[in-house]
Amino acid sequence: MDIESETAVPPALATVTGLPSLGLRALTDVPDARVRWVAVSELEDPTPFLEGGELVLTTGMRLTSGNAAAYVARLVARGVVGLGFGVGLTHGTVPAGLLEAARAQGLPLLEVPRATPFIAVGKAVSRMLAAERYEDVTRAFQAQRELTRAASKGPGPLVARLARELGGWALLLSPSGEVRHAEPAPARDRAAALLPELERLRKAPSSAAFSGPHDHVTVQSIGVSGRPAGFLAVGTPDPLPHPAHTIVGAAVALLTLQSETPRTDRDLRATLAALLLGLPHGPALPPAPLRVLACAGGTAVLDALHADPAGTRCLAVPLADACAVITPEPLADHVAALAADHGPVGVSPPAERAEPGGLRAALGRAERALAAARRGRGVVRYEDLPGQGVLGLLDPGLARAFADTLLAPLRAEGLVPSLRAYITANGQGEAAARALGIHRHTLRTRVRRAAELLGRDLEDPAVRAELWIALAVTAGDDAAD
Known part of the structure; x- marks a missing residue:
């Protein structure tokens, strides 16, 4: 079955009862039930307005010895974790019939003194819930920082850190389901049982969660689109609370970035190989015709390209006192305008073929145009230099x-x-x-x-x-x- 996500862990009823500022007195045994909210009601049957998990507060305006047992039965059936009875108003003490019914049916019963406003109980529980949520957020933030630090060392350290943060095990699997990293090492034996879930995730990349004989398992696909680049599986003794889901999501994001980066590097290496071999194209090289720009703005131009969508279709490299940009012909004017915000620009004639000699010659012509641009013009095309018409x-x-x-x-x-x-x-x-x-x-x-x-x-x-x-x-x- 799917794992149920939770937010902060609510405070225990025993913890609320023990707050000195409230002065509550337990009249029955108080278990470790969790108080999700505080509800004040004087209705004879407040259950239509409850969800379960509440500490109900009442002064017993409609309670009598005749309806107390039925009142308690309805609260128990609804999943109320406790009943706080305010004394000193409608009743001087807790009615004996109510106490007897609470003990008989296992409903924790607290006496709320006259000096304690019901709103004080509600505020106290709210503060405890807020503190728990803040602690969850802080823990998730710290865990994400640790995961990021581990990711800088590779996927193996990232998986190991994730398992320690969750107090369970973690597996990084290849697209075919082979174990790439396991923490701890015996966790690799769990990979075979995950194969049916991986088959489903290959068809619709997302996540899956289910309960096993000994733990709760979550599996998420890695990658931004199409066929998954791998899978991350984690197992914990208890269902993952909300902060833990956030931590797992951060790990998936980091692994996705790592899975995409090698593809980019591979394309760049393939482009370099194509150029060295004299082949006309490489996967990262813009399509011909191309222009080469010599830009006096240097690294500022590189930063501007990085922030502009056109930058993904260009190749740029810093030079001694400038930078060179290889750009498709249709983008040349746009890229030149971007670069001109940071200094003079020289633009080569179109290079019809992406070959080392042709691009090198284009750079030389762009540098000659840049030399002219340095003498007072923002963007100079090589074709506009004197004599180029001949x-x-x-x-x-x-x-x-x-x-x-x-x-x-x-x-x-x-x-x-x-x-x-x-x-x-x-x-x-x-x-x-x-x-x-x-x-x-x-x-x-x-x-x-x-x-x-x-x-x-x-x-x-x-x-x-x-x-x-x-x-x-x-x-x-x-x-x-």
């Missing part, structure tokens, strides 16, 4: 072949970055050296060597035009030079 007239394949052939001798000696700075500075050696962070004599030596390798006069405007085209086509390749 490149758009060229066949990409032929232009790349021309550039690779022309620059091949320079790449062998690592001279492409120096030549790029020299051409960008329009042959001004001082400005180019300053951009590279080297001495002008060092740059002059490198430029002279580049001219020797190319066999061309770098002062010739036509030669510079060819070199500019080759360098523009291969923008982003410097890191490999």
Whole structure:
């Protein structure tokens, strides 16, 4: 059968009776029955207004020696835990017939002195109930904190901590029902008996609760949707009270997070493998066409992406003084606007294929656009840089072949970055050296060597035009030079 959830454990009638402030006097034996509420009634038959578990208070306005036994019988049948009789008003003492009926039928009977208002009894019980509920909430909070700490060490420590918190056993099961972790170890023998419940939960992921020969068992599926990623089963000697259900729910949530994280890591590793192997797609890579954004905002941009739904469709990585974001073409404007709130942004042209070389080249172009954006504009697209319209007239394949052939001798000696700075500075050696962070004599030596390798006069405007085209086509390749 299902386990019945309870809130706070109500105070025992004996505990209420023993409160010095109330001055109650037990006239019969007082068992450990629990007082769920206090009800005041002068009706001859108050049971239609009771649920059971109440301490009923009365001054006996309608009680006589003739109806006392029937009155007590109705209270007992309703499940009342006790009767408090107020003396000094209608009756100076507790009527003998009522006392006799209470003793005969096993109804605890208390004498309430004239000085104790009935409302004082109700407030006392309410305070005890509130204190118990507060203790339950505090215990649940502390248990959840301990579970979170244990979860940082893995699912095994989490399961072990849960079993200790509940004072029972706990099992973490695979989707097929195999035991992954058991606490204590002999609890793994209980897994076979859970298989029928697991079969039902596979069809409709939720939870199940039932009573076994020696304990009460609760089983919950792990995962956010679809086929469960596993199951958590716990067993305790007594039915789980409400705080314990909260603790189990926290454990399920932590295990669900742990079950989902490896999937994310697996997708990212698969994407990395696809890129390294030159495959066009990986499960975590946004679909082509893609743009690469170079963002001066750095980690602030990463935080903004994390908080925006678009971030789940982008890949981002911090750079030395910026960050790079790979985003699907349709989201480029939105992501650029997000990043622009934290600093200048450079946007690459679309990369039609998700390949390492193409994305690296796109980053280089985004960084060139960022350099222009740092000079006063929020977002700069590479296509809007001076001269990019000319490149758009060229066949990409032929232009790349021309550039690779022309620059091949320079790449062998690592001279492409120096030549790029020299051409960008329009042959001004001082400005180019300053951009590279080297001495002008060092740059002059490198430029002279580049001219020797190319066999061309770098002062010739036509030669510079060819070199500019080759360098523009291969923008982003410097890191490999």
